[in-house]
Amino acid sequence: MAGSDLFAQALNGLSYGVLLFLLSVGLTLIFGMLDVVNLAHGSYYMLGAYAGLALIAATGNFWLALAVAPLAVGVVGIVVERTCLRPLYRRGPLDQVLLTFGLIYVFEDLVKWIWGGRIRSIPTPELLASSVNVWGAVIPSYRLFVIAFGLVMAIGLWLVIEKTRLGAIIRAGVYDSEMTAGMGINIHRVFTLVFAFGAALAGLSGVIAGPIQSAYPPMGASILIPALIVVVVGGLGSLKGSLAGSLLIGQAETFGKAWLPGASMLIIYVVMALVLLMRPQGLFGRALK
């Protein structure tokens, strides 16, 4: 029954795309708004997953972990921004590359030291442990939750950045930090806030992806490249680009895996190459400054 096959795969593509969005939106913020090369993005994802594991082990409550783990990661983000990154804003991308690379190693080894190297996983919350039939397509209820959560998050972020005073301050600070500082706003605090928020979002995605994927110390590397690709395909600094990019890649990867066996390693790179060759600044990227 070709129709329901197609729909089932499209639904899979949507859930994967939304998950990709959640995985990469933190990077979009930090990279796009602060212009900081944050290779340690995957590390915050990992820290979120492990914080989630610790909270679930202590309280048995997935939802609590979902709410609190990102806060913990946000705090780590604040510390990192104030101690390591602030001196580097003036110094250009290569120093940020080396520093954040070093942080990847540091975080990975610390996690391994504390939690050990074995593979772990966040168990699926009881409420969502079954699968449901949606118009002939079978999909785990947890993935439906991810889709809903991700879309709500996308709308929420857009509202905050475009419609609130805080969002306006952030946008102003990113666009012209000197002017904004001149207007009496503590620009350092804005940057720290944005960075911590981006880290927290990465940590949140670590908990959300937990029931579907595994947690292990080198896990950050597995999402760093996909997140970078989404950011680039969508266009640097664009929230809607990030959403569009992840949904596009989600569908491309899913149908690629279903129809083109053997090409699954390549799909995401080919998609990115094609997009960049047609639109060098990504789908919705602003012309580079």
Added chain:
Amino acid sequence: MTGPVLARAAALIVLTAAVALFPLAAGTYPVKLLQEILIWGIFAMSLDLLMGFAGMVSFGHSAFFGIGAYTAALLLPKFPGLLAALVAPAVAAGLGALVIGFFSIRVSGVYFIMLTLAFSQMFYAVAFQNAFLGAEDGLVGIPRPAVLGMSIGSTGAFHAYLLVIAIVCALFLWRVVRSPFGHVLRGIHENEARMQAVGYPVNRYKLAAFVIAGMLAGVAGSLYTQFVGSISPSAFLWTTSGEALLMVIIGGTGTLFGGILGAGAFILLQSLVSSYTERWMLILGLTFVLLVLFAPGGIVGALRGRVGLRA
């Protein structure tokens, strides 16, 4: 010649002599570490030409390393000579760089980084899944070439062969950087719009730099195959590019010879520290972090007493 220049030249000569004579003083394992440092040093220097001088940060440089390595691995068993060992890999890598560069140079900044990364990952996927290329285990049993009729199977002979090639590559890059071509590259790096306005075909210069860097990376890859006697798809991985990137930054971007020093620091840290402690990753990571915060010009920058040589 002025004092500092003489001093620097003397230091280089002493260093080169020390490297040349190292096999007489040390055991096989340290000598092999040094040889690996030289090979990765060539790779890093070629990347520095792109990054430090032309200002093009590439995360796909491993593509050319891999092309050179696999070309040598495929040809040497049948034609164990210098043509297969050095010329063919350089040419193949150069052609690869021409094609990849042609497409990649149309974008810039982080888009350039990601596009070059995508190309090298595509090579990785092909090498990983192709039986002719040895699939995920790669190719093994690669013989070393005969050089001028002599075998370089022994560690000492290979050391001499490698050192000569490393010196030639380093001198070549040094000349390129000081030539008019090199000056144009630096001009493009500093202000591309201005160079364009003055009438330079900027993209052609960038492509030329990309190809030269690619060819040298191919030579480094081929040397690696000859060094180990085998090659696996990990040569194409983005992490291989990343390691070269780190070596350049650690040594000091835009200093050329910093590439060899950075390669040395990285390989020694990676190999020696892990022999002594399980926490080598933490140590490596902290080293990078401290290096950035307190030695911004990399090793060369620190040696020169300068606060930073910006890329």
Added chain:
Amino acid sequence: MAQLTRRKFLGGASAIAAGAAAGPWVLRAHAQGAPIKIGLVLPYSGVYAVLGESITQAMELVFARENWTVAGRKIEMIKEDDEMQPPVGIRKTEKLIESDKVDILTGPVHSGILMGMRDKVHNSKTILIVSNAGADAISRERCSKWIFRTSFSNWQPNQPMGGWVAKNLTKDVFIMAPNYQAGKDQLGAFKETFVPAGGKLVGEDYPKLGETDYAPYLTKIRQSGAKAVYAFFSGTDAVNFVKQYDQFGLKQSIKLTGAGFLTEPDVLPAQGRSALGVITGHFYTPLLENPTNVAFVRDFRAKFGGKMPDGFACQGYDTAETIVRALKAVGGNTQDKEKLVAAIEATAFESPRGPFRFDPKTHNVIQPFIYIREVKEVAGGLNNVPFDKVADVRDPGTGCTLPS
């Protein structure tokens, strides 16, 4: 590290003991009295570090039982972290062979590292006992008289499963493995006995190695009409696949089976209840009831804080046991390598997996049994409970010509 002080103490003790008993031996060839060096090239960092640890711990268990002494000589283990990367693994192999001059080399986990090591080991006539990597080639066209394997060849756990699944479960099977040579080899071995037993391949798919989202493949499985799935996955792939298989609700109608690595103790805790009911074939499970295994499990758990040994630990045990017995057989003489090789070849003993011996044709272990196991909840948590077995599984060794 605790081992250092223990080594120093035992070194002192055994030096005295060796001195007292040495007598005539002291006058023998130069290296006597010097420690026997065993090199280990294993991952001690990264996600496969747990395998490296298991193998190493079991080896330490055996050597400690012998008081770290064999034939009057001290045993010294030199561990090198290969980080699961071929360039590092090859570099460390060089170090162990040329710098440390090990008498016997063991490891690695990664088949790519093994293939990269092979020529170096063969040409330098270093004895290598492979304690994990399953690349079939090492027992076939790339075999060497200096190389032995105590773990398994990729072929071994899979080949008996084909016929077993066709006869005992169903003939409509969808097979899956990651898209790399080892994956294809494992499924190829399965097909060898599956198809002749009347099995029908309803589907065959190869997701990429390191895949995190199996949804498209699971949907295909559901749509294929298969009654069972046979899968080879290991590590994080095994965790992701089994969890998602369960989340998609496939376990109820389509039985999940696979090679043992799908549910080994390195992945079982993370899989949790998702793994219940999964049937796999492997040469070991800690629930085996033979006396050697009962003692092994008891001693291993006592020494390592209650940790349950797994197949990898069994591999380590057999590696160390082989080393100890062969060295005893040659009186600790590591200079005469031909004799040592012959002694290793002739080694036979009771292993936790059953009666252990090498196939002289390939130097690969002959699996006394491949046990068919099901994941169940037992005292102490989830485990692979054996309920059937296939005896005497030896690798065909096609293309291997060893001098006899």
